Amino acid sequence: MAIFNLIYLSCGVVGLLLLAxxxxxxxxxxxxxxxxxxxxxxxxxxxxxxxxxxxxxxxxNWVSGVPNFAVLIVYGLVICFAGSAYALVLYWRYPAAEAWHRVRLIIVGYATVVAVTTVLFFKSEIDEERQTDFDTFYATQPTVAVYLFIYLVATGIGCGGQAYHCWQGARDEAISARPWLARGLRWYCVAALFPVAFAVIKLFVLMMDWFGERSFDVLSLAAPLMASLSMIPLVIAMALPVFGPRRPSPSLWVRRWRTYFALRPLHRALVHVNPGIVLVAPGKFLNPHHRVRRQIIELNDWRWALTPYFDLSVGEAATSLAHQASLPKDEVAAVVEAAQLRAAGSSGRSKPAKHRPASEIVDGTDLAAEHDRWVRISRAYQHSPIVDAAVADAARVGGMD
Structure with missing residues (x-):
């Protein structure tokens, strides 16, 4: 019983939070x-x-003083759920005026089902309380059998209609153009299939009981648990259209982390320029988009702080060596910038260099281009032998002076 309470109560609380x-x-x-x-x-x-x-x-049952009264309450709620779910998808697929012609039939039909099942319940001889096996224990009593049959058929039709219209809606041209909405409808379809399976299993067991075959009764106990799990895909279905478009794609998330780790060595090498500006906003430690954005801001700040210490001879040496190596234009610029940063960052910066670069690299205006530019600079800073040679050559010349 404990596991039943845990599953039902957990799924119910999730549903109430979603409702709120x-x-x-x-x-x-x-x-x-x-x-x-x-x-x-x-x-x-x-x-x-x-x-x-x-x-x-x-x-x-204790509060009402009516044996098995909880069955009437729960089954009535399930019937209303099936009807409202069917009405909901009709409003999604059709204009309100057109949908209303069908929805009012659903309201009348399911209200009638609730009324009929209520009458059948009170006409039945169900004095012995059955918490988990009400359906199978009273399956052969005629009024209870009709009650259960109507309840299960109404549930299957309502949730089956929901599943059908959600699946068809996800394939509509207007909706398929909005992928997160289409995904949400498919999850609504999945959520509806749980109670449909529940109704089918229950009907099968009920018919077997009518014919005196009791070996399938255990399925009747498992079916409600399966139906309760529909709350999970229902939550996903409601969340996807709202939060999905706000979330970056997984591939972009991975690319941002790759950019972060590519920039990290250069960031750590230059942090001594002004460590006070390093910032990770609260709650953003695992957000690669925020982390990369901060890296770029801080690297640009440190770069401009070091600019007065750039030496023209370092840039010329790096440019000459890069051209001799036949590097592409972007790589030449990255090597020159990395050499300047390496030389300026390790110079002690007692006073600005006498010579500034003839031309300075202008920050990219496009975010992706800016990321790529700094990644090239970071890799050149770490691994380029041209950067090592240019900086070493400038240090040797400076020592001779």
């Missing part, structure tokens, strides 16, 4: 049929799962 978030996020849109249908779907689904926990079943 949706109510807060959509409070300005109250009155919209889509919003009402969405809130109703999350509300009925969350409380159906929460009240299905054995601990809550015992409490509901």
């Amino acid at each position: 978030y949706k109510i807060r996020a959509l409070r300005s849109s109250w009155g919209s049929p889509r919003v009402v249908a969405l809130i109703a779907t999350v509300f009925f689904g969350s409380f159906a799962v929460l009240f299905a926990a054995p601990a809550n079943v015992t409490w509901i």
